[in-house]
Amino acid sequence: MRDQPISILIPTGALGAGIDAQDIARGIRSGVDAIACDAGSTDSGAAYLSTAMSKVSRESIQHDLSILIPSASAAGIPLLIGSCGTSGTDRGVDWTCDVAMSVAKANGIRPTIARLYSEQDPSLIHEQLNEQLIHALPPSADLTHEAIDSCRHIVALMGVEPYIDALNQGADIILGGRTTDTAVIAALPIMKGVAPNLAWHAAKIAECGGLCCTNPLDGGVIVRFYDDSFTVEPLREANRATPQTVSAHMLYENSDPFRLIEPGGVLDVSSARYRAVNDSITRVDGSTWTTQPYTMKLEGAGGGEFQTVMLIGIRDPKILNSLEMFKERLLRDLEQRVITAIGLTAADFQLSLRLYGWNAVSGEKVPENVPAPREVGALLVITSSSQALSTRIAKTCNPYFFHFPLAATDELPTYAYPFSPAEIERGEVHAFHLNHVIETEIPLSLSRLSFAQY
Amino acid sequence: MPKLSKLCRHIRSKNAGPFWVTIDLFFHGSEQFEFYRKSPPLTEEKIADIYDTEAGNVKIFFVEDLHVVKISFPRPAPQGWYNERDMHGGQLFVPLLDIEVE
Numbered sequence: 037m038r039d040q041p042i043s044i045l046i047p048t049g050a051l052g053a054g055i056d057a058q059d060i061a062r063g064i065r066s067g068v069d070a071i072a073c074d075a076g077s078t079d080s081g082a083a084y085l086s087t088a089m090s091k092v093s094r095e096s097i098q099h100d101l102s103i104l105i106p107s108a109s110a111a112g113i114p115l116l117i118g119s120c121g122t123s124g125t126d127r128g129v130d131w132t133c134d135v136a137m138s139v140a141k142a143n144g145i146r147p148t149i150a151r152l153y154s155e156q157d158p159s160l161i162h163e164q165l166n167e168q169l170i171h172a173l174p175p176s177a178d179l180t181h182e183a184i185d186s187c188r189h190i191v192a193l194m195g196v197e198p199y200i201d202a203l204n205q206g207a208d209i210i211l212g213g214r215t216t217d218t219a220v221i222a223a224l225p226i227m228k229g230v231a232p233n234l235a236w237h238a239a240k241i242a243e244c245g246g247l248c249c250t251n252p253l254d255g256g257v258i259v260r261f262y263d264d265s266f267t268v269e270p271l272r273e274a275n276r277a278t279p280q281t282v283s284a285h286m287l288y289e290n291s292d293p294f295r296l297i298e299p300g301g302v303l304d305v306s307s308a309r310y311r312a313v314n315d316s317i318t319r320v321d322g323s324t325w326t327t328q329p330y331t332m333k334l335e336g337a338g339g340g341e342f343q344t345v346m347l348i349g350i351r352d353p354k355i356l357n358s359l360e361m362f363k364e365r366l367l368r369d370l371e372q373r374v375i376t377a378i379g380l381t382a383a384d385f386q387l388s389l390r391l392y393g394w395n396a397v398s399g400e401k402v403p404e405n406v407p408a409p410r411e412v413g414a415l416l417v418i419t420s421s422s423q424a425l426s427t428r429i430a431k432t433c434n435p436y437f438f439h440f441p442l443a444a445t446d447e448l449p450t451y452a453y454p455f456s457p458a459e460i461e462r463g464e465v466h467a468f469h470l471n472h473v474i475e476t477e478i479p480l481s482l483s484r485l486s487f488a489q490y
Numbered sequence: 491m492p493k494l495s496k497l498c499r500h501i502r503s504k505n506a507g508p509f510w511v512t513i514d515l516f517f518h519g520s521e522q523f524e525f526y527r528k529s530p531p532l533t534e535e536k537i538a539d540i541y542d543t544e545a546g547n548v549k550i551f552f553v554e555d556l557h558v559v560k561i562s563f564p565r566p567a568p569q570g571w572y573n574e575r576d577m578h579g580g581q582l583f584v585p586l587l588d589i590e591v592e
Contacts, residue, residue, distance in 0.1 A: 078508050081570045081577050175509065175547050175564035284556055287514050291506040291562035293553050310555075341572055388573050397581050399573075419572045465572045468508040 041260035042228050043068040044221055045271070047104060048256050049244035051075035051117055052092030055100040057107075059255045059271045064111045068258060070224045071108050074217050074243060075132065076119025078468070079289070082337035085123035086188050086466035090131060092122065097135050105136060105209065106143045115147075115209045116199055116220050123335075124214025125189045126155040132211050133488050141490075149488040150207035152198050154214050156190040156334070156482065161474075169475045170334070176471035183469045187336030190470065194332070195299030196235075197479035199223035205485070213483070214335060216298055217243040221259070230261045233325035236303045238266040240296055241285050241320070248285035250276040265321035267313060279310035282318045299479065301327045330479055336470035343462040344426035346416045346437060349452040356408040358442055359394050360401070363414075366440045370416070370433045377432050385429055388417040414451070423461055430459035494531075495587040497522040503583035508569040511541070511579045512562040513586065523557035529592050532561060540585050542566045 045068040047055050052075065060071075076084075080091050090097070108115040121128015129151050140147055161184050164170050170179050184190070191214035200223055202210045212220060221239035226232060238259040241248050245256040248268060255272040268277040286305055287293050294306040308322040355362050367389045374380060374387070390396035392413035416437055420426045438458070439448045476482055495501065500516040517523040530550075538545035543563045551560040569577060576582060 078569075079505065079578065082508065083570070173509075175544070280556070284558070287512075287553070287556070287558060287560055289504055289506050289512070291510045291512050291549060293551050293558075293560050343572070386572060390575065397575055398584070399575055417573075465570070467570050468568050471507075471509045471568075 040067065041262050042225050042230055043258055043260040044224060044242070045071045045258050046073055046221060046242040046245050046256045047071060047271070048073055048100065049247055050077065050092070051100050052096035053100075054096070055103050056255060057103045060103055060107050063256070063258055063271050064107060064113075066258065068111075068113060069228070070114045070116060071104055072116040072221045072224070073245070073256075074118045074215070074220055076122045076124050076128070076214065077217075078123075078335060080122070082466035082468045083464075085125065085191065085335060085337040085468070086339050086464070088121070088123065088125040088127040088189055090121045090128060094131075094135060097132060098139060101136055101139045102142075105139045105147065106145065109143070109145050109147050109208065114203060114207065114224065116212070116223060117210065118194075118212040118215030118217070118220030120211050120213065123189070124154060124191050124212070126153050126213065129153055129211050129213050136209060136211060137488060137490065146490055147208035148206055149209045149211060150202040150205070151486050151488060152194065152202055152210060152212040153484040153486075154192045154194045154198075154212070154482060156192055158184055158187065158190060161190055161334070164474055170472050171475070173333075173471045173473060179470070179472050184336070186338045186340070186469050188338045190334060190336040192332040192334055192474060192482045193299070194483050195219045195479055196223040196226050198483040198485065200227040201480060202485055203227060207487070216333075218296070218298060225261050231325070232301065233303060233323045234261055234266050234321075236296065236298055236325060237305060237308065237320065237323040238268070240303065241268055241282055244285070244288065246270060246272075246275060247288065248277060248282050250278060250281055265319050267317050267319050269317040276316040277318045279312055279318050282320065283308070283310045299332050300330045301325050329475060330477060331473040331475050332482055334470045334472050334474055335468065337466055337468050339464035339466045341419050341421060341465040342423040342426050343465055344418045344423070344430040345460050345462050346430055346434070346458050347454060347460075348414050348438060349411060349454065350414060351411045351452070352449060353408065355442060355449075356410075356412065359391060359408070359412065362440075362442055363389055363391060365442075366437070369440065370436055373436060374429050374432055378428065385418065385420040385425070387433075388419070390415045390417065419465060423463070427459055427461055434458055491590040491592055493587065494589040494591060497526060497591060501583045501586060503579050503581070505565070505569055505579045506562060509564055510562055511565050511582055512560060513583050515559040515561070515586070517557040517559070520557055523554070523559075526559065526591050527552060530559070531589050531591055532559075532586070537561055537563055541582070
């Protein structure tokens with residue numbers, strides 16, 4: 037029996053989203069053993085992994101760390117942050133560490149900062165592939181050496197072990213590379229002997245902060261671990277964690293609402309029970325954890341193609357009444373002009389014409405009886421092997437895209453374009469190339485720990 | 491025959507990682523959930539047809555306690571390909587709103 041529960045404060049679903057100092061102070065006063073949260077995700081696309089750039093501004097990270105670091109330090113509890121810099125590359129860890137050290141210095145404190153890296157050397161991934169230690173996740177095919185080479189950055193998602201190792205070595209603050217959203221929260225409870233089913237289940241529910249409460253935008257949560265159950269409570273008094281909102285979070289961004297695969301095992305919540313302790317706190321028990329051979333998920337992304345875009349607005353009813361025909365003719369004409377004017381083949385470029393207000397989002401053909409919209413925005417997306425070529429194509433398309441008549445004999449119209457110059461260099465197209473797991477007998481073998489020097 | 495949008499209080503779609511989409515149908519209550527469950531129009535084959543994916547990869551779950559049906563399937567193309575129109579998959583639920591339930 038524990039005298040006191042092990043308690044973890046999850047201040048936000050994503051570091052940099054905005055943390056309230058009073059929330060944190062109140063949470064710490066209520067008694068917590070660590071602050072843990074995540075700073076990354078694949079949600080916003082492959083660009084952040086491919087470029088190792090943060091989605092969140094340095095100022096936003098600094099704002100949140102300026103509250104968390106002094107608070108954790110004064111309370112004498114560890115601060116664990118996973119997936120630093122959005123994608124959890126080595127650069128993301130170092131960037132976040134730089135902010136953390138400047139915050140520490142500004143507060144006149146010197147916490148021990150552990151940097152946990154999980155970016156992978158491609159040559160080692162090639163070797164592991166040769167040793168048949170890498171397996172595809174559905175719906176992807178087996179990994180190829182070409183796919184590895186197409187990635188600019190490859191990260192492995194860490195489980196709890198590297199965090200426990202860093203805590204055991206005396207870390208006050210752990211800044212982790214790519215980590216499962218849950219592991220950063222589950223690490224300290226598992227280290228303290230909390231049953232893994234409770235630790236992982238609570239971590240999954242709390243990973244997005246207040247998203248498991250009635251007001252998802254209202255601050256974070258605290259999870260408290262008892263002998264056979266855990267509770268979820270909102271950080272802010274006005275918010276509520278109900279059995280409904282807590283259990284529903286298992287659905288969120290999860291392809292399977294009952295099973296969650298983590299490094300070293302699988303959580304099954306199909307027989308979990310969620311009961312109200314009072315109006316705002318929910319108690320949870322009944323999930324199971326089954327140990328499995330240790331695997332870590334790999335994420336890899338790269339670029340290669342470049343896009344230039346142009347936007348026009350149309351409100352002429354004559355065009356709006358014949359949008360499908362207009363779109364088909366315009367696209368065909370533009371493709372033909374690019375081929376003849378620049379001397380490209382159809383395989384050298386792609387034109388995508390998207391009519392916003394008509395069918396740009398679905399891309400599906402619109403049935404004939406649908407009434408004409410009041411306006412449409414036509415976005416022309418040009419993709420090719422270089423930025424210069426995509427822009428050259430845009431400049432070639434420019435006069436036709438802006439003045440294309442419905443019939444060849446019509447007087448030339450001019451559509452409403454909002455910007456000059458009209459073409460916008462959108463940059464590189466980034467894509468995820470890995471959807472695979474790697475087997476490893478030693479959970480620490482794919483991560484590296486180093487302590488920041490002041 | 492009621493439409494799915496009438497039986498549900500909320501329908502949403504979102505990526506579940508860059509390679510999967512998941513759709514949650516939140517029914518108003520047990521009555522609507524059970525009505526749907528008697529003869530669910532959204533079979534694996536129907537989903538594959540609507541979303542241009544393989545029926546063998548479609549996963550459908552009935553979450554009784556929440557009166558939720560969850561449907562997950564691989565994205566036709568991974569998130570962020572050059573012709574991406576919905577990076578988060580947040581609008582992919584729309585074709586299901588008018589599905590009729592017998």
